[in-house]
Amino acid sequence: MKCWSSSRRDFLKTIAGLAVSGTALARTRRPLERPVLIVGGGLAGLAVLDALKAAGRQAVLFEASPRLGGRILTIRDGLEPGLRAEAGGEQIMRIHQRVHRLASDLRIPLIDYPFLEGDLVFRYHGRMLRFRLPSDLPAALTDGLSPWEKTRWPHRLHLAYTENADPLADDDPRSALQWLRDLGLSRRGEAFVRAFAAIDPEQTSAAYFQRIARREAAGGNSQVLAGGSDCLSEALAARHAQSIRRNTPIKTVVIGANTATLLDAAGVAHVADQVVLALPLGPLLELDYRPGQPRWLSRWGAARVVAHELKVHGQVDARELAALGIRQHIMGFEFPRMTWLLPERSANGKAVLSATAVNQEIPLLQAARFRGVQDMDRLLRQQLPLLRSLAVKTRGEDWEHNPLIGGAYTYAPTGSRGAPPVLREGPLVLAGSDYSDYSGWMEGALQSAEAAVSEILRYSP
Ligand SMILES: Cc1cc2nc3c(=O)[nH]c(=O)nc-3n(C[C@H](O)[C@H](O)[C@H](O)COP(=O)(O)OP(=O)(O)OC[C@H]3O[C@@H](n4cnc5c(N)ncnc54)[C@H](O)[C@@H]3O)c2cc1C
Numbered sequence: 020m021k022c023w024s025s026s027r028r029d030f031l032k033t034i035a036g037l038a039v040s041g042t043a044l045a046r047t048r049r050p051l052e053r054p055v056l057i058v059g060g061g062l063a064g065l066a067v068l069d070a071l072k073a074a075g076r077q078a079v080l081f082e083a084s085p086r087l088g089g090r091i092l093t094i095r096d097g098l099e100p101g102l103r104a105e106a107g108g109e110q111i112m113r114i115h116q117r118v119h120r121l122a123s124d125l126r127i128p129l130i131d132y133p134f135l136e137g138d139l140v141f142r143y144h145g146r147m148l149r150f151r152l153p154s155d156l157p158a159a160l161t162d163g164l165s166p167w168e169k170t171r172w173p174h175r176l177h178l179a180y181t182e183n184a185d186p187l188a189d190d191d192p193r194s195a196l197q198w199l200r201d202l203g204l205s206r207r208g209e210a211f212v213r214a215f216a217a218i219d220p221e222q223t224s225a226a227y228f229q230r231i232a233r234r235e236a237a238g239g240n241s242q243v244l245a246g247g248s249d250c251l252s253e254a255l256a257a258r259h260a261q262s263i264r265r266n267t268p269i270k271t272v273v274i275g276a277n278t279a280t281l282l283d284a285a286g287v288a289h290v291a292d293q294v295v296l297a298l299p300l301g302p303l304l305e306l307d308y309r310p311g312q313p314r315w316l317s318r319w320g321a322a323r324v325v326a327h328e329l330k331v332h333g334q335v336d337a338r339e340l341a342a343l344g345i346r347q348h349i350m351g352f353e354f355p356r357m358t359w360l361l362p363e364r365s366a367n368g369k370a371v372l373s374a375t376a377v378n379q380e381i382p383l384l385q386a387a388r389f390r391g392v393q394d395m396d397r398l399l400r401q402q403l404p405l406l407r408s409l410a411v412k413t414r415g416e417d418w419e420h421n422p423l424i425g426g427a428y429t430y431a432p433t434g435s436r437g438a439p440p441v442l443r444e445g446p447l448v449l450a451g452s453d454y455s456d457y458s459g460w461m462e463g464a465l466q467s468a469e470a471a472v473s474e475i476l477r478y479s480p
Pocket residue numbers: 058059060061062063064081082083084086087088089090091106107108109110111267268269270297298299302328329330418423424426427450451452453458459460461462463464
C-alpha cells in the first residue's frame with residue numbers, strides 16, 4: 020500500500036465531484052485567456068495549479084524532474100510493508116492550519132506521534148539520560164544554567180526566552196544570539212540554544228529568529244500525514260494530470276511588458292500573460308532572465324541565505340528500543356542531535372528511526388567519510404552504540420547537492436532587514452515556501468500559493 024487507502028473510493032468520488040465542478044467553472048472562462056504558466060511542481064506549484072483551476076482559470080505546470088512533490092519525498096523502498104521514512108516534509112504542527120485544511124479536503128488523515136508523553140532521552144558523554152521533567156536532569160548537564168533556565172525544558176530554551184519578549188523591529192541589527200544574551204541567556208544555556216535551535220542563532224537576524232521561534236513555541240504537538248507526506252502532493256497532482264508537464268525544466272525567462280516567454284530545455288517557447296515561479300531560491304537564481312534579473316530577486320533574494328538539512332533513516336526493532344526505555348525522541352549535543360521514531364509499526368514490530376543534520380553538521384559528517392551521510396547503520400554504530408544491532412535499512416536524500424532544490428530552506432541573516440518579498444514584477448509572480456513566513460515548512464508552500472493566486476486573480480479577475 021502506498022498512500023492511505025481505506026477511503027480511496029471516497030477519494031475518487033471527491034475527485035470526480037471536483038472534475039464536475041471544474042467543468043461548470045470552466046464555462047465561465049473568457050475565450051481568449053492564455054493559461055497561467057507555473058514553474059515548479061512542489062507543493063507550492065501544485066497548490067497554485069489547484070487553486071487556479073478551482074477559480075475556473077486555465078493553467079499549465081512545468082516540472083523539471085519526472086517526479087512531483089519536490090521537497091516532499093516519502094521513502095518506502097527497502098522498508099517493511101507499512102513503513103515509510105520522510106526525506107523532506109514530515110511534521111505538521113497544530114498551527115499549520117492550511118496543511119490541516121488541505122489534508123481534510125483530500126481526505127488524508129493526520130496521526131499523532133505515539134508516546135509523546137513518555138520519557139525523553141538525552142545522550143551525554145556516552146550515557147543515555149532519561150528524564151520526564153527538567154528538574155530530573157543531572158547537575159552535570161544543567162550546571163551553569165540560571166535558576167530560571169533550570170525550570171525550563173533545556174532543548175526549548177530559545178523558545179522559552181522568546182515567548183515573553185517584546186516584538187523586535189524588523190531592522191534590529193542584532194543577531195539572535197546577541198538578543199538572547201541581552202535577555203539573560205547564560206553561557207551554559209547558549210550550548211543548548213546552539214544545539215537545538217534549527218537556525219544558527221549567531222548567523223540569524225534577531226527579528227527573523229523571534230518570529231519563527233514564537234510560531235514554533237505556539238506550534239503544539241506534531242502530527243504526520245497517514246500513509247506518507249507524498250499522499251498530499253500525489254493527490255493534488257492526480258486532480259490535474261492533464262495540466263502537468265513533467266521532465267520539462269525551464270531554462271530561460273524572457274520578460275516583456277505584458278507577457279513572459281518561458282524557454283524549456285528542448286528550446287520550446289511557452290508564452291503567457293502571467294507566470295508563477297514556484298521554485299526554491301537556488302534554482303530561481305539559476306534561471307536565465309532576459310533582459311535581466313527581476314528587481315525583487317536581486318534585492319530580496321540577495322538578503323536570504325540557504326540553509327541545508329538532511330535526514331537519514333534506519334529500520335529498527337521498536338520493541339527492543341522500548342526495552343531500552345527509548346520510545347520516541349533521543350537528543351544530544353553531538354550528531355545526531357535529534358533522533359525520532361515514526362509512528363507506524365510493521366507487523367513484526369519494526370519501525371523507522373530518523374535523524375536530522377543541519378548546516379555545519381553535514382560537512383562535518385561528510386569529512387568523516389560517512390559516504391555522504393547515507394549510511395545510518397555506521398552512524399548508529401559510532402554515535403548510538405546501544406542501537407547498533409537494530410538498524411537494518413538506511414537511506415537519506417542529499418538535498419544540498421540536488422540541483423533542483425539546492426538546500427532545504429532560507430532565512431534572513433544577521434544585519435538583513437527581512438522585509439517581505441514583492442510578489443509580482445510585471446508578468447512574474449513568486450511562490451514557494453522559501454518566500455513565506457513559514458520557510459522550511461509545508462505550511463509555507465501553501466501560504467505562498469494562496470498569496471500568489473490572489474495576486475494573479477487581482478491582476479486579471
Ligand atoms: C530535510 C527536510 C526536512 C523538512 N521537514 C519538514 C517538516 O518536518 N515539516 C514541514 O512542514 N516541512 C518540512 N520541510 C519543508 C517542506 O518540505 C518544504 O518547505 C516544501 O515542501 C517546499 O515546497 P515548495 O513547492 O516551495 O518547493 P519544492 O518542494 O522545492 O518544489 C520546487 C519544485 O521545482 C522543481 N524545479 C526546480 N527547478 C526547476 C526548473 N528550472 N523548471 C521546472 N521545475 C523546476 C523542483 O524539481 C521541485 O519539484 C522539510 C524539507 C527538507 C528538505
